[in-house]
Amino acid sequence: MRVCAVIPCFQEELRSSALEVLTKSTEIAASSGGRVEAWLVGPTAERHSLKAAQYGASTLRIIDLDVDSKANGVRVSLGRRIVDAVERLMSQSSPEGANGASSVPSTVPSSVPSSSPTLLLFDNTELTKDVLGACGARLDAPVIADVVDLSWDGHRCIAQRPTYASKVMSTVHAEAPTILCSIRAGLFEPVEKPVDAASHHYESPKSDLLGQVLKELVAPDGDTVDLTEAPIILGVGRGVADEAGKDLVAKLATLIGGEIAISRAHFESGMYSHTLLVGQSGKVVAPRLYLALGISGSIQHVAGMSESHTIIAINKDPEAPIFELADLGIVGDLYQILPALIDALESTTV
Amino acid sequence: MEAFFLYSGMSQDRTILVCAKETPDTYSDLSFSNGGVQFSNPRPVLSAYDASALEEALVLSEAHGFRVHVVMVGPERASETLRKALAMGAHEATLLTGAPEEADSAVIAKILASFVQQFGPDAVIMGRQSQDTDVGLAGGMLADHLNWPWTTNAIGIRFEEEAFWVKRQGDSAQEWIASPIPCLITCSNNLNDPRIPTLKGIMASKKKPMHIEGIDSLPGGDVLSTLAPTTSIESLTPMPERAAGELVEGDLETLVDALKKGLASIPETGVDS
Numbered sequence: 001m002r003v004c005a006v007i008p009c010f011q012e013e014l015r016s017s018a019l020e021v022l023t024k025s026t027e028i029a030a031s032s033g034g035r036v037e038a039w040l041v042g043p044t045a046e047r048h049s050l051k052a053a054q055y056g057a058s059t060l061r062i063i064d065l066d067v068d069s070k071a072n073g074v075r076v077s078l079g080r081r082i083v084d085a086v087e088r089l090m091s092q093s094s095p096e097g098a099n100g101a102s103s104v105p106s107t108v109p110s111s112v113p114s115s116s117p118t119l120l121l122f123d124n125t126e127l128t129k130d131v132l133g134a135c136g137a138r139l140d141a142p143v144i145a146d147v148v149d150l151s152w153d154g155h156r157c158i159a160q161r162p163t164y165a166s167k168v169m170s171t172v173h174a175e176a177p178t179i180l181c182s183i184r185a186g187l188f189e190p191v192e193k194p195v196d197a198a199s200h201h202y203e204s205p206k207s208d209l210l211g212q213v214l215k216e217l218v219a220p221d222g223d224t225v226d227l228t229e230a231p232i233i234l235g236v237g238r239g240v241a242d243e244a245g246k247d248l249v250a251k252l253a254t255l256i257g258g259e260i261a262i263s264r265a266h267f268e269s270g271m272y273s274h275t276l277l278v279g280q281s282g283k284v285v286a287p288r289l290y291l292a293l294g295i296s297g298s299i300q301h302v303a304g305m306s307e308s309h310t311i312i313a314i315n316k317d318p319e320a321p322i323f324e325l326a327d328l329g330i331v332g333d334l335y336q337i338l339p340a341l342i343d344a345l346e347s348t349t350v
Numbered sequence: 351m352e353a354f355f356l357y358s359g360m361s362q363d364r365t366i367l368v369c370a371k372e373t374p375d376t377y378s379d380l381s382f383s384n385g386g387v388q389f390s391n392p393r394p395v396l397s398a399y400d401a402s403a404l405e406e407a408l409v410l411s412e413a414h415g416f417r418v419h420v421v422m423v424g425p426e427r428a429s430e431t432l433r434k435a436l437a438m439g440a441h442e443a444t445l446l447t448g449a450p451e452e453a454d455s456a457v458i459a460k461i462l463a464s465f466v467q468q469f470g471p472d473a474v475i476m477g478r479q480s481q482d483t484d485v486g487l488a489g490g491m492l493a494d495h496l497n498w499p500w501t502t503n504a505i506g507i508r509f510e511e512e513a514f515w516v517k518r519q520g521d522s523a524q525e526w527i528a529s530p531i532p533c534l535i536t537c538s539n540n541l542n543d544p545r546i547p548t549l550k551g552i553m554a555s556k557k558k559p560m561h562i563e564g565i566d567s568l569p570g571g572d573v574l575s576t577l578a579p580t581t582s583i584e585s586l587t588p589m590p591e592r593a594a595g596e597l598v599e600g601d602l603e604t605l606v607d608a609l610k611k612g613l614a615s616i617p618e619t620g621v622d623s
Contacts, residue, residue: 079490079500126521129478130502133490137459142580145485162589163483165376168387170483171585211530212499215515218524226522231618256619267540274505274540275524280484281399281539289616299377303484306592312612318599327595328612332605340606345613348622 001034001152002118004089005057008082008127009042014051016229017123019190024150024183025121026056026193032152034116037061037093038197041085053197055190060199061089078127080212083134084205086120090139090178092202119157121150122182124284125228132182141178146284148184148307157181165280166303185228186286187307225259227278231288232258235278235305238265239294239315239334246271248338249293255345258291263301279304294334297322366407366416367471368440369462369492370400372424372431373482387586396431399477401438401544403537406507407475408439408545414509416472417441421465423449423458429560436555437547448564454579459491461577464568466496471532473514478503478536489536499529502536 003025007018022038029036038057040048045062052060063085065078120135122128124146136143144150147159156175163170174181227233234253240246253260261278278285280303290308295301297313297320305311306325313326316333323329330337378391396404407418420435420443422428432443449461466474474496479486493500505524506517513528516535529535547555566575598608613621 079502083494126503126519129486131490133455133459133487133492134494134500135490136456136487137491137494142454142456143487144581145487158584163586164374164380164387165481165484167376167380167589169587169589170583171587172581173584174581176580210497210499210533211513212501212533213528215526215528218517218526228521232616256613256621258619275519275522277540288618289613291613306589310612310616311592311595312609314609318597323595323597325592325595326597327592328608329595329597330605330609331597331599332602336602337605337609340602341609344606344610345621 001029001032001116002037003029003032003034004037004039004118004120005052006039006086006120006122007041007048007052008078009040009045009048010078010127011044014048015123015125015226016190017125017185018048019051019055020185020188021121021123021183022052022055022057023190024188025119026191028119028121028150028152029056032154035059039063039086039089039120041065041082041089049197049199054192054194056193056195058195058197060197061093061202062199063089063202063204065204079130079134080209081205081207082131083138084207086131086135087138088202088205090118093200117176118178119152120178120180122180124182124184128182132180136180139178139180141180142174142176143180144172144174145182146184147172147181148187150181150183162303162307165299166306167299184284184286184307186309225276227259227261227276227283227285230259230285232256233261233278233285233287233290233305233308234258235261235263235290235292235295235301236266236272237263237293237295237301240266241294243271245294245335245338248334248342251342252338252345255342256291258289261285263295264298292322292326293338295322296320297325364414364416365469365471366410366418367466367469367474368400368404368407368418368420368435369474369476369488370404370420370422370432370435371397371477371480372422372428373397373480376482382586382588385585394428394431395481396434397477397481398539398544399479399481399537401477402539402541403475403477403535404435404438404440405542405544406504406537409542410507410509411439419443419469419471421446421462421469423453423461423565425451426562429562432560433555434547436558436560437551438545439551440558442559442561444561444563446563446565446568448566448575450577450579452579452582453577454581455485455487455491456581457577457579459488459495461565461568461574462488462492463495464565464570464574466492468569473531474498474534475507476534476536478538486536489534493534496532496534498532498534500534500536501527501529504535504537505541507535507537507541
């Protein structure tokens with residue numbers, strides 16, 4: 001089968017979630033005797049093509065969207081442009097629909113027999129969530145969103161995705177000539193697999209934005225943390241109650257190279273930016289380490305971090321539900337433990 | 351008709367359509383039986399994200415005089431959940447029956463698209479995902495079928511100069527995006543705290559219009575009633591449990607030592623053991 005890693009390119013660096021998508025694409029292609037394409041869409045598409053080949057994509061399809069980007073890394077109301085670009089790549093790259101591909105050289109290999117299906121793999125960032133449904137509708141193809149595992153059995157795509165507030169694993173099947181799927185970030189270790197790649201450039205579609213405009217970009221404190229990319233996250237809950245606690249957490253974050261996230265308690269407190277919310281209604285993350293500080297572990301929060309590789313929790317209450325999923329649980333007062341830990345770390349790292 | 355239409359200077363036919371779904375109460379306890387899932391609370395609820403969408407539509411209605419109409423695809427018993435939406439303050443509701451029980455987002459979006467095209471609201475506002483499956487596709491699918499501008503994951507909405515301004519939570523920042531009507535907005539449940547129906551609201555809801563329509567009566571209904579889902583749920587199983595971890599209690603030194611060791615086991619922290 002043809003496996004296409006769809007990669008929106010709006011940042012200087014290729015996101016690690018994109019590398020995960022490439023790695024998973026390579027794995028599925030290998031098991032199904034297919035090949036991997038990278039669909040690079042956005043103003044930095046060209047720049048990321050080398051990296052895509054380094055991670056196993058032998059065909060690179062590039063649309064350099066001419067975007068009036070106001071700030072690095074931030075989407076400027078791009079939904080329709082991405083959907084239009086995906087539609088164009090689909091119609092101009094599939095063997096059946098290759099007509100009218102003015103910018104495509106006629107030597108594009110059409111080694112994929114028409115009976116062979118195409119799988120489009122996406123990451124699950126907010127940027128992707130914004131366009132995935134629309135892409136599915138546009139291509140009239142089934143979509144399976146936010147999966148934690150995915151395979152191909154020769155006929156069907158078989159995916160696993162957490163459901164019912166992450167209390168149930170649902171196994172979903174799809175069988176169609178084209179299938180779209182988004183994978184949860186942080187679960188698949190990117191593996192390099194350099195290949196010789198052929199690049200094909202496509203003209204940017206002239207999207208009708210239907211009058212939609214970006215009015216203002218709100219980047220809190222000039223800070224644009226992307227939690228789904230962070231290998232270490234310090235989750236801050238109700239137990240961090242004041243500025244002194246906030247300072248301690250910030251200090252620890254600097255020492256261990258972590259990013260700060262919040263639970264619902266701090267969505268209301270005003271102490272942190274709302275962008276940092278982790279949970280069913282916020283970001284869904286799966287970092288190497290999730291350090292839960294004064295987080296009780298409500299269902300809604302756990303749904304956003306239960307796939308973390310390692311969870312360490314500090315909480316005063318030995319009955320806190322967070323301890324049920326923590327690899328290491330520390331029962332105690334943050335306001336005593338954090339200063340002592342910071343001292344200990346500072347004395348060994350200097 | 352409600353008094354505010356008289357002094358808001360707007361005609362009463364401006365409408366926000368809220369697309370809603372009823373889901374099991376996923377915050378109640380669940381158990382597995384016959385490959386399915388049973389919840390301890392047998393009563394379905396209005397999906398939390400759709401409740402936020404409805405709340406925001408009601409706030410916009412109070413400020414600008416929109417009529418709020420709620421539509422739901424579901425079985426006849428879902429009219430009970432729709433009645434709750436009317437009790438919260440929606441003016442009118444439509445239940446679309448006859449969709450296959452295992453309908454996925456793609457099927458629902460096609461049914462809703464037909465209804466919206468016939469109905470012609472100024473905006474569609476709905477949850478960014480449903481509380482049970484957390485899929486989050488129907489909004490984008492519907493917008494593309496309608497060829498409308500859309501904005502997802504709203505954490506703030508205002509109506510200005512014939513456009514909906516939506517504060518969208520992105521990956522690393524927020525943005526204000528303005529879309530002229532008609533447009534589609536999907537809501538985070540961090541947008542607001544949905545109101546609890548008052549007794550007066552509950553009484554009033556009994557007199558509000560609720561239409562129950564088969565999807566076969568919609569434009570293109572012959573096709574809609576034969577739509578088959580393109581994705582299927584093959585099984586529901588308990589989440590693999592994480593192995594029980596170590597719980598450390600004791601004096602400060604013990605706790606800090608355990609923490610330091612824990613951090614040192616993760617190379618990315620740069621902590622030495």
